[in-house]
Amino acid sequence: MQHADPIAAAYVERWNEATSSSTPGTCPIRHVLDKIGDKWSMLLVMTLASGPRRFNQLHREIPDISQKMLTQTLRDLQRDGLVARQVFDTKPPSVEYRLTTLGQSLIVPFGRLIEWANSSMPGIAAARSHFDAFS
Amino acid sequence: MQHADPIAAAYVERWNEATSSSTPGTCPIRHVLDKIGDKWSMLLVMTLASGPRRFNQLHREIPDISQKMLTQTLRDLQRDGLVARQVFDTKPPSVEYRLTTLGQSLIVPFGRLIEWANSSMPGIAAARSHFDAFS
DNA sequence: CGGAATCCTTGGGGATACTG
DNA sequence: CAGTATCCCCAAGGATTCCG
Numbered sequence: 122m123q124h125a126d127p128i129a130a131a132y133v134e135r136w137n138e139a140t141s142s143s144t145p146g147t148c149p150i151r152h153v154l155d156k157i158g159d160k161w162s163m164l165l166v167m168t169l170a171s172g173p174r175r176f177n178q179l180h181r182e183i184p185d186i187s188q189k190m191l192t193q194t195l196r197d198l199q200r201d202g203l204v205a206r207q208v209f210d211t212k213p214p215s216v217e218y219r220l221t222t223l224g225q226s227l228i229v230p231f232g233r234l235i236e237w238a239n240s241s242m243p244g245i246a247a248a249r250s251h252f253d254a255f256s
Numbered sequence: 257m258q259h260a261d262p263i264a265a266a267y268v269e270r271w272n273e274a275t276s277s278s279t280p281g282t283c284p285i286r287h288v289l290d291k292i293g294d295k296w297s298m299l300l301v302m303t304l305a306s307g308p309r310r311f312n313q314l315h316r317e318i319p320d321i322s323q324k325m326l327t328q329t330l331r332d333l334q335r336d337g338l339v340a341r342q343v344f345d346t347k348p349p350s351v352e353y354r355l356t357t358l359g360q361s362l363i364v365p366f367g368r369l370i371e372w373a374n375s376s377m378p379g380i381a382a383a384r385s386h387f388d389a390f391s
Numbered sequence: 392c393g394g395a396a397t398c399c400t401t402g403g404g405g406a407t408a409c410t411g
Numbered sequence: 412c413a414g415t416a417t418c419c420c421c422a423a424g425g426a427t428t429c430c431g
Contacts, residue, residue, distance in 0.1 A: 124305075129360060132367025133305040139374060140302075153373035158293005160424075167275075170268040176393050187425055192394060202383025213392040214431090223379050225264060230368040232267025237365040238288035239274060244358050248337025295404075311413050322405055327414060348412045349411090 156201070161186055161194045163231060166220065169204065170228050173219035203227065291336070296321055296329045298366060301355065304339065305363050308354035338362065 124130045139150055156162045161183075168174065168182060180191055195218060198204035203224035207217045274285060291297045296318075303309065303317060315326055330353060333339035338359035342352045 124360065124363075126360070126364070129305070129363040129367070132363055132370065133302065135374075136302045136367070136370060137306070139370065140299075149377050150370060150373050153369070153376075154293055154298065156293075157369070158289055158291075163289065164275075167268065167271045170264070171272070180393095188394070189396095189426085190424060193424090200384050200387040201380045202387075203380075208393095211392095214394095216393060223376060223383070225261070226376065227372060228264040228267055229261070230372040232264070232271070233365040233368050234288070234292070235267065235271060235274065235285060237362060238285050239270075241288075241358060241361065242284050245336045245338075248358070249335050252335040252337075315413095323414075324406090324416095325404060328404090343413095346412095349414095351413060 156197075157231070159194070161190055162198060165191075165194055165198060166203065166224060166227060166231070169218060169220045170225070173217050176216050176218070179218065198224070291332075292366070294329070296325055297333060300326075300329055300333060301338065301359060301362060301366070304353060304355045304359070308352050311351050311353070314353065333359070 124133070140148060164183060164186075165179070168179065174182070176191070176195075179195075180186065180188065183191070186194075195204060195206070199206050199218075202221055205219050205221050207219070209215045209217065275283060299318060299321075300314070303314065309317070311326070311330075314330075315321065315323065318326070321329075330339060330341070334341050334353075337356055340354050340356050342354070344350045344352065
């Protein structure tokens with residue numbers, strides 16, 4: 122073990138347990154990571170984090186997503202229980218999306234990662250320019 | 257704002273600042289998320305978390321990665337300063353990879369996410385089977 | 392308004408073979 | 412051992428059109 126940090130060491134151990142106990146293809150962690158890395162999921166989660174939105178309202182706030190991917194991503198999030206969909210039977214019909222409790226519980230751990238990304242950016246940029254210059 | 261949780265609220269706010277201040281395409285957070293969601297990066301990081309490895313040693317521990325992707329992912333990680341590469345001039349040559357300090361600093365925030373994934377799995381699975389049954 | 396259906400392009404990534 | 416070089420395939424996702 123290389124870490125003075127016991128918290129990191131604990132996470133590594135838990136990771137090893139989790140990944141070794143499941144078959145390579147069906148690892149449940151992978152499914153979560155796929156959503157994180159997926160182009161739109163987390164953007165939608167963080168957008169909905171500040172309150173419920175209607176379909177076209179989301180589309181206006183995120184102009185560069187296609188309707189197809191907006192629909193698809195929302196359905197996947199709903200399927201996983203992170204987002205709730207509520208239909209109001211008005212004319213014309215309106216549909217509201219909001220984070221579930223489960224969805225809200227993702228904000229903090231995800232936020233830690235964003236925090237890391239922001240504070241590590243300078244170091245990454247420096248490493249990258251050094252690498253590109255000398256390799 | 258929908259959150260009783262002030263920590264979550266703070267992360268949402270920071271997210272909004274970070275994403276609104278950069279142009280859609282070049283958002284630095286996206287680059288990090290791409291690495292997280294990328295098929296092999298985090299697997300390699302977590303593998304190297306328990307100690308330095310040689311090239312083929314990594315390949316043996318992660319049999320389902322291709323040499324191409326192993327090389328490519330390691331180079332990207334090295335470029336971003338997360339992994340250090342050390343060449344020993346022996347015969348035959350041997351190359352060792354290890355996490356940098358920056359790379360190690362990713363373990364904890366990433367671990368929180370894994371923790372969330374593990375503890376949320378039952379809820380996600382339940383939501384999904386419910387969704388698949390009734391939709 | 393809130394989608395569904397279809398077509399089409401791009402690049403991530405696997406398989407294989409070769410090299411210092 | 413530690414890679415590099417090619418070829419190839421498939422699925423994620425964009426653009427467009429249609430519908431209740």
